Amino acid sequence: MMRVLELLSLGCVVLYSFVFFWIIRTILPLRKRRPVRIAAYGVFHFIANAIIYSNDLECLALTFLAFFLYLLVFHKGVFIEKISVFLVFYPALISVNYLMMDIGSRIFYGITQTTYAEVIHSPELMLLSQGIFTLSVFMRLLFWAGAWLVLRKFLYRITAHLTLRMWLIVDALILASFVAVFTIIFFMPEETAIVYPICGASIFSSFGCIYLASYICDATRNTYRVQALERQSRYYKDKIQDEERVRRIYHDLKNHPIVLQAEAQGGQAATQSIQRLREQVEGYENYYQTGNEVLDMILRDKAKQAQESRIDFSAALSFQDGGFIEPLDISTIFGNALDNAIEASEKLPEEQRLITLKTGRLRDMLFIVVENNAFSSGAASAEMPEGTTKQDAFMHGFGLSNIRKAVERYEGQCIVKAEAGVFTLKIVIPIP
Numbered sequence: 001m002m003r004v005l006e007l008l009s010l011g012c013v014v015l016y017s018f019v020f021f022w023i024i025r026t027i028l029p030l031r032k033r034r035p036v037r038i039a040a041y042g043v044f045h046f047i048a049n050a051i052i053y054s055n056d057l058e059c060l061a062l063t064f065l066a067f068f069l070y071l072l073v074f075h076k077g078v079f080i081e082k083i084s085v086f087l088v089f090y091p092a093l094i095s096v097n098y099l100m101m102d103i104g105s106r107i108f109y110g111i112t113q114t115t116y117a118e119v120i121h122s123p124e125l126m127l128l129s130q131g132i133f134t135l136s137v138f139m140r141l142l143f144w145a146g147a148w149l150v151l152r153k154f155l156y157r158i159t160a161h162l163t164l165r166m167w168l169i170v171d172a173l174i175l176a177s178f179v180a181v182f183t184i185i186f187f188m189p190e191e192t193a194i195v196y197p198i199c200g201a202s203i204f205s206s207f208g209c210i211y212l213a214s215y216i217c218d219a220t221r222n223t224y225r226v227q228a229l230e231r232q233s234r235y236y237k238d239k240i241q242d243e244e245r246v247r248r249i250y251h252d253l254k255n256h257p258i259v260l261q262a263e264a265q266g267g268q269a270a271t272q273s274i275q276r277l278r279e280q281v282e283g284y285e286n287y288y289q290t291g292n293e294v295l296d297m298i299l300r301d302k303a304k305q306a307q308e309s310r311i312d313f314s315a316a317l318s319f320q321d322g323g324f325i326e327p328l329d330i331s332t333i334f335g336n337a338l339d340n341a342i343e344a345s346e347k348l349p350e351e352q353r354l355i356t357l358k359t360g361r362l363r364d365m366l367f368i369v370v371e372n373n374a375f376s377s378g379a380a381s382a383e384m385p386e387g388t389t390k391q392d393a394f395m396h397g398f399g400l401s402n403i404r405k406a407v408e409r410y411e412g413q414c415i416v417k418a419e420a421g422v423f424t425l426k427i428v429i430p431i432p
Contacts, residue, residue, distance in 0.1 A: 002127055009134040016141040017045040020093075023148055026155045028075045028085050040074035052098040054185055054195075063094060076408070078401075080168065087174045091181045092206040095199035096140060098185055104136035151207060154214035170209050177205035231297050238300070290359070291320030294327045295334060299357075302338040311345045311353040318360045324432050329406040333368065336399025337425055341372040344423060348373055361431065366412075368427040374418060403427075 021044045030037050047070055050063040067090055071082040108129055114122075181202035184195055290296055299315065306313035322330070338357070345353040358369040403425075404414045412429030 002123075002130055005127070005130045005134045009130070009137050012134065012137040012141045013049055014045070016137065016144055017041070017048045019141065019144045019148055020044070020048045023144070023151070023155065024071075024075075024085065024089065026152065028071065028077050028081060030074060031076055036074060040070070043070055043074070048093065050094075050097060051101060052094050052185065054098075054102075060094065060185065064090065067093065080171075084171050084174075087171055087178050088206050088209055091174070091178050091202040094185065095181050095202045096143060099196065099199050100136045100140045104132045108132045147207065151210055154210050170213050174205060174209045177202045231301065234301075290317040292322055292330070294330050295319050295322070298331060298334050298338075302334075302342070306338075306342055306345075306355060309342060309346050309353070310350050311342060311355055313355045313357075315357040316360075317357065321361045321431055322359070322366055325410065325429070329409065332402050332406040333427065336403050337368075337370045340399055341370055341423070344374055345372050364431050366429045366431050368425075368429075370425040372423055374421055374423040 018041070021041055024044070030040055043066075047063065047066050050059065050066075052063070053059055068082075068086050071086055075082060075085075112125060112128065114125060180198055184198045290299065295317075299317070303313050303315075325333075338355070341355045345355060352373050355370070355372045358367075360367060400414075400416065407414045407427055407429060410429045412427060415426040415428075417424045417426070
């Protein structure tokens with residue numbers, strides 16, 4: 001019987017570690033290599049099963065340090081994201097482990113009215129102890145399995161759309177709970193009943209912050225949807241107006257040859273008439289047919305903005321295979337990339353303002369290339385860095401972090417180069 005209980009408790013411990021590991025992995029992706037992922041679970045298994053005692057600073061500190069280092073080493077993401085995940089889940093980890101073990105211990109000694117020395121010399125008491133321990137780890141497994149079922153939809157939203165500023169809001173809210181549970185377990189009062197409500201409140205606060213972060217993400221997405229609808233409305237309204245204008249021009253074209261023939265003797269007048277005709281129809285050329293309506297609307301706005309800034313904007317686009325990318329990520333990638341290119345181009349003389357955009361499919365990869373002149377021809381080429389980062393001198397650092405995050409969501413890569421006065425952003429995303 002003892003052997004059966006030991007196997008049951010071992011199975012519960014392994015399953016509990018895996019469920020908790022999966023929750024962390026959902027909100028903060030693991031690094032890609034398979035050996036690293038296997039090692040990550042092995043390390044996390046020992047961290048998740050840390051035994052938390054009262055007044056034990058060493059145990060609390062070691063769990064604190066091990067969990068934080070684990071997130072730094074085995075998980076992807078920026079530093080602030082890892083701190084946020086640590087602040088949210090560390091209080092829940094130590095609270096649940098402490099409560100399950102402490103409650104189980106109190107039940108056992110309350111039933112048997114014995115001491116530890118008496119237990120180890122009694123097979124019956126050892127069997128009862130093992131049974132209560134098995135029940136405790138089983139209850140812990142049920143708790144985290146229930147947490148996964150309740151939180152998984154919120155975790156997916158956070159992973160997809162939580163920005164760094166939102167992470168800071170979560171950190172500020174959870175910090176009080178983090179300090180409270182750490183302090184109360186270390187400075188255990190005489191009446192331990194005080195500890196249980198604080199541990200419960202800490203767990204509730206941790207999960208509440210996950211819900212709050214998900215709510216913020218939903219609000220952000222709703223704001224984006226409103227903006228997208230407004231952009232779509234402007235897009236179709238402008239297109240209808242331009243088509244009406246083209247029909248009017250077409251209606252009048254039968255009269256233009258007569259006017260131009262009459263003005264042929266005066267070269268200046270004919271030139272002005274032709275120029276007016278070109279200006280009337282050139283706006284209609286700003287519509288792009290990429291195969292993706294969201295991208296069409298974004299390019300319409302950016303091309304119009306480039307035209308107003310007297311920037312030569314050219315695009316060779318085929319984006320039919322990009323339908324798997326969410327509209328919000330399309331806006332993040334192309335919107336930020338083109339905003340940065342336009343901002344950099346506006347600092348150059350008009351004759352050097354050039355932006356080129358290319359998208360397409362190469363085998364099973366979707367590629368996006370954005371290029372623009374970064375320095376005027378009079379600038380010293382020695383000032384151009386070999387490879388750029390967010391701190392580059394021509395203002396491309398602002399949106400790159402958001403672009404990279406959106407690209408990495410689809411297991412893609414983002415490459416930035418600056419050579420011979422040209423800034424190049426290359427994005428490669430595998431097509432599912």
